[in-house]
Amino acid sequence: MAMFPVISNFQYDFVLQLVPVDSENSIDEVAAAAAYHSVGRRVAPQPGKVVRVRRQGAVEFFPRTARLSETDIKPMETLEFIFCDA
Amino acid sequence: MALLERAEWYDIARATNWTPTYVTDSELFPDVMSGAQGVSAEKWEVYDEPYKTSYPEYVRVQREKDAGAYSVKAALERSRMFENADPGWLSILKSHYGAIALGEYAAMSAEARMARFGRAPGMRNMATFGMLDENRHAQLQLYFPHEHCPKDRQFDWAHKAYHSNEWGAIAARHAFDDLFLARSATDIAVMLTFAFETGFTNMQFLGLAADAAETGDFTFSSLISSIQTDESRHAQIGGPALQVLITNGRKAEAQKLVDMAIARAWRIFSLLTGPAMDYYTPLEHRKQSFKEFMQEWIVGQFERSLIDLGLDLPWYWDKMIAEFEYQHHAYHLGVWFWRPTVWWNPAAGMTPDCRDWLEEKYPGWNDTFGKCWDVIIDNLLAGKPELTLPETLPIVCNMNQLPICAIPGKGWNVQDYPLDYNGRSYHFNSEIDRWIFQQDPVRYRDHMTVVDRFLAGQIQPANLAGALLYMDLAPGEIGSDAHQYAWVEAYRNTPRNKRIA
Numbered sequence: 001m002a003m004f005p006v007i008s009n010f011q012y013d014f015v016l017q018l019v020p021v022d023s024e025n026s027i028d029e030v031a032a033a034a035a036y037h038s039v040g041r042r043v044a045p046q047p048g049k050v051v052r053v054r055r056q057g058a059v060e061f062f063p064r065t066a067r068l069s070e071t072d073i074k075p076m077e078t079l080e081f082i083f084c085d086a
Numbered sequence: 087m088a089l090l091e092r093a094e095w096y097d098i099a100r101a102t103n104w105t106p107t108y109v110t111d112s113e114l115f116p117d118v119m120s121g122a123q124g125v126s127a128e129k130w131e132v133y134d135e136p137y138k139t140s141y142p143e144y145v146r147v148q149r150e151k152d153a154g155a156y157s158v159k160a161a162l163e164r165s166r167m168f169e170n171a172d173p174g175w176l177s178i179l180k181s182h183y184g185a186i187a188l189g190e191y192a193a194m195s196a197e198a199r200m201a202r203f204g205r206a207p208g209m210r211n212m213a214t215f216g217m218l219d220e221n222r223h224a225q226l227q228l229y230f231p232h233e234h235c236p237k238d239r240q241f242d243w244a245h246k247a248y249h250s251n252e253w254g255a256i257a258a259r260h261a262f263d264d265l266f267l268a269r270s271a272t273d274i275a276v277m278l279t280f281a282f283e284t285g286f287t288n289m290q291f292l293g294l295a296a297d298a299a300e301t302g303d304f305t306f307s308s309l310i311s312s313i314q315t316d317e318s319r320h321a322q323i324g325g326p327a328l329q330v331l332i333t334n335g336r337k338a339e340a341q342k343l344v345d346m347a348i349a350r351a352w353r354i355f356s357l358l359t360g361p362a363m364d365y366y367t368p369l370e371h372r373k374q375s376f377k378e379f380m381q382e383w384i385v386g387q388f389e390r391s392l393i394d395l396g397l398d399l400p401w402y403w404d405k406m407i408a409e410f411e412y413q414h415h416a417y418h419l420g421v422w423f424w425r426p427t428v429w430w431n432p433a434a435g436m437t438p439d440c441r442d443w444l445e446e447k448y449p450g451w452n453d454t455f456g457k458c459w460d461v462i463i464d465n466l467l468a469g470k471p472e473l474t475l476p477e478t479l480p481i482v483c484n485m486n487q488l489p490i491c492a493i494p495g496k497g498w499n500v501q502d503y504p505l506d507y508n509g510r511s512y513h514f515n516s517e518i519d520r521w522i523f524q525q526d527p528v529r530y531r532d533h534m535t536v537v538d539r540f541l542a543g544q545i546q547p548a549n550l551a552g553a554l555l556y557m558d559l560a561p562g563e564i565g566s567d568a569h570q571y572a573w574v575e576a577y578r579n580t581p582r583n584k585r586i587a
């Protein structure tokens with residue numbers, strides 16, 4: 001358990017944001033934390049879609065259930081949050 | 087006794103170089119202060135300032151200018167401009183004064199450095215007057231807003247901003263420390279007077295003077311026109327300095343200073359002037375879009391000054407021109423969304439007519455920035471203003487200290503430009519910002535952005551209230567929507583065509 005700040009680059013939003021999460025959060029939980037600051041504020045919700053997470057510039061997404069501490073994501077790394085078909 | 091014409095004595099009187107005997111030349115003009123770049127004193131003596139004046143002439147003209155500006159102010163004191171002006175216009179005044187007044191004071195220090203350490207006698211001469219100019223600008227722009235302080239505490243930020251850790255003030259200090267204060271006399275001539283003033287101050291001072299006259303704020307219009315007449319004189323200090331550098335084989339060094347300074351100036355003006363021209367100025371008073379203004383002054387005119395001097399266009403020129411389309415829209419959205427963290431009340435500039443104008447001036451605006459504003463409008467209509475306010479910090483660029491932002495919606499191109507340097511991760515808004523850092527990492531590496539400070543525990547409590555405390559924004563000073571959301575009503579019975587981005 002440790003505070004783990006990441007940078008959210010949320011699809012269709014205009015700005016990078018600081019999202020403090022926990023090292024034991026799952027990737028889906030990280031996505032939800034990032035969505036909290038974008039979706040419904042400046043990004044229209046997309047019902048039926050799921051938000052997947054990848055490293056900026058990467059093609060592959062991180063597994064949704066992986067814990068942050070199990071990945072090689074570093075604190076304050078910029079992650080992309082992308083709407084995908086469920 | 088008959089007086090000689092200025093032209094008959096100027097060259098002799100200007101020749102103020104001498105051979106020191108009590109100290110060495112390098113003690114009198116240390117390189118770190120003069121920035122002579124190894125060009126000898128004799129070679130600097132060919133520096134010929136294009137605008138010549140004498141002290142008596144200067145004092146007479148400046149006295150008239152001051153009398154003009156102050157008498158317009160006095161005559162219009164009862165004009166009820168404050169009561170009658172659109173709130174968006176008052177926001178322009180507040181953001182301008184806070185960002186500029188003490189910046190002028192910094193510019194005075196910079197001119198003083200050229201007056202003392204400039205290698206060319208002509209540069210020292212011009213800079214002596216420039217120093218007096220900048221002192222006048224600081225005084226005027228502290229005095230003029232002062233009358234509004236009893237009515238509106240946000241005007242107090244004309245003086246307060248630079249003494250605070252408000253994020254915009256940090257950004258302004260970072261840029262002005264870099265371009266004006268922590269530089270040698272030669273660097274200042276190039277970066278402040280040539281790049282910043284010749285290139286960009288027209289933007290704020292001519293663009294806003296026109297909008298002010300249109301709006302009916304003749305006090306502000308005459309004030310900043312008066313200032314601009316000084317700027318256009320002392321901005322000419324840089325050109326001949328660049329000629330000396332280029333003639334003596336220092337083109338690459340000069341080009342680098344120019345490129346860094348233009349990039350930094352562009353960011354400041356896209357934050358300050360962009361939203362003012364395209365959003366805060368009431369629609370019926372807008373003369374040109376910010377992009378049109380940039381194209382006329384930067385691409386049309388400044389580009390030619392660069393080429394005429396024998397410089398190249400900065401390597402990023404096309405990238406910067408591409409940013410004319412979007413960067414200031416992104417800054418505007420950021421400033422409006424994080425409005426409690428500024429000392430003015432951002433005007434959304436978001437009526438249906440405003441959006442039509444934006445779409446006309448910036449084709450595609452509705453599909454990009456408009457998408458974010460659609461969500462904001464829906465939340466305001468649904469009575470959920472809390473969703474139009476931030477609950478976290480934006481990531482701030484390690485160079486320009488402004489949020490890292492770009493195009494949302496259909497043109498989504500937001501990107502971090504990261505850099506690992508000496509075990510620390512840095513984040514930049516663009517390749518250009520990262521490039522500036524890489525030119526002189528030792529100079530920039532230790533600075534902490536607002537986000538760095540937050541993560542280091544310097545902002546307590548670690549929430550918005552703590553951030554406002556850290557930024558010294560007191561009740562009555564905290565920004566809110568300039569029109570108290572009155573503009574949203576236009577959408578209540580005419581829902582916009584909504585599609586998912």
Ligand SMILES: [Fe+2]
Nearest residue numbers: 190193220223
């Ligand atoms: Fe000035």
Ligand SMILES: [Fe+2]
Nearest residue numbers: 193220283317
């Ligand atoms: Fe100036």
